[in-house]
Amino acid sequence: MSKVRKGHATRFKDHYIYSGSSHGGHIQSRPGKPAQSDINVTPLIDVVLVLLIIFMVLTPILIEEMAVHLPDKTETVEQEDMPEQQLVAATCADGTYALNRQVMDLPHMQEEITRELRSKSSRIVFVDAHPDVDYARVVEMIDAVRAAGADTIGMATLKTNEEFNACMPFPVAAVLPAEGEAAATNTVPPPQ
Amino acid sequence: MFVDTKRSSNDTLVDDINTAYRSDPSRSLLVKGDRELKWKQVKEIMDIINDGGMHTMLLAAEKKKEL
Numbered sequence: 160m161s162k163v164r165k166g167h168a169t170r171f172k173d174h175y176i177y178s179g180s181s182h183g184g185h186i187q188s189r190p191g192k193p194a195q196s197d198i199n200v201t202p203l204i205d206v207v208l209v210l211l212i213i214f215m216v217l218t219p220i221l222i223e224e225m226a227v228h229l230p231d232k233t234e235t236v237e238q239e240d241m242p243e244q245q246l247v248a249a250t251c252a253d254g255t256y257a258l259n260r261q262v263m264d265l266p267h268m269q270e271e272i273t274r275e276l277r278s279k280s281s282r283i284v285f286v287d288a289h290p291d292v293d294y295a296r297v298v299e300m301i302d303a304v305r306a307a308g309a310d311t312i313g314m315a316t317l318k319t320n321e322e323f324n325a326c327m328p329f330p331v332a333a334v335l336p337a338e339g340e341a342a343a344t345n346t347v348p349p350p351q
Numbered sequence: 352m353f354v355d356t357k358r359s360s361n362d363t364l365v366d367d368i369n370t371a372y373r374s375d376p377s378r379s380l381l382v383k384g385d386r387e388l389k390w391k392q393v394k395e396i397m398d399i400i401n402d403g404g405m406h407t408m409l410l411a412a413e414k415k416k417e418l
Binding site for chain 2: 250288289290291292293294295297298299301314317
C-alpha cells in the first residue's frame with residue numbers, strides 16, 4: 160500500500176506554493192498585509208475621450224457662429240491715380256468745339272491740349288459729342304486730339320440732347336451775403 | 352451696315368466681326384461711316400462692339416469728294 164504523498168508547501172515571499180498534492184499547485188495569499196491596488200486608468204481614458212469628442216463636435220459650430228460678413232467689394236480709385244483735371248474735348252451741336260466746357264476753335268483746342276499734356280503724367284483725353292452732330296466733325300476733333308499728343312482717348316457715354324452739357328460753361332457760384340449785410344447793390348437803404 | 356463686304360445688323364454685328372477675326376486675328380477693327388451720319392448712330396454701333404468685348408477700334412469718316 161503506497162503512501163499518499165502529501166503536498167509540501169514552499170514559502171515564496173508572503174505566499175506558499177503547494178505542489179505535489181492531489182489538488183495541484185495553487186497560490187494562496189497570506190492574510191495580514193493589505194493588498195496594494197493600482198490606479199485603474201481606464202475610466203480616466205474614457206473621460207478624456209468623451210471630452211475630446213465633445214470639443215470635436217463643438218468647435219465647427221463655434222467657428223460658424225463667428226463668421227464675419229464683409230461688405231461687397233467696391234472698386235475704389237487711389238487718390239494719387241485720379242487725374243487732377245481731366246481733359247474733355249467735345250463737339251457741340253452746331254459743329255463748334257469745346258475743351259473743358261470752354262468753346263474754342265479746333266486749332267486753339269489742339270494747342271491747349273498739347274500744353275496741358277506736357278505737365279501731365281498720363282496723356283489721356285476724353286472726347287464727347289452732341290448726339291446729333293455730324294460724325295465727320297467728331298472724327299476731325301479726334302484727329303486733333305491725337306495730333307496734340309494724347310496716348311489714350313476715352314469715349315464719353317452717349318447723352319441725350321438735354322443731358323449734353325460739355326459745351327456749356329460752368330455755372331458761376333452765387334455768393335450769398337452774410338446775415339446783416341446788404342443783399343444787393345440795388346437795395347434801397349432805409350430812410351434816416 | 353456691313354462687315355467687310357457682308358451685310359450685317361445690330362443683332363449679328365458681333366458674330367460677324369468675330370467670324371472675320373477668325374480668318375485673320377491680327378486685323379484691326381475700323382469703324383467707318385458716312386460723314387453725314389449722326390454721332391448717336393455711330394456711338395450706338397461702337398457700344399454694341401464694346402459690349403461684345405472689343406474695346407479698341409479705329410474711327411474713320413468718309414472723305415469729302417473733291418469736285
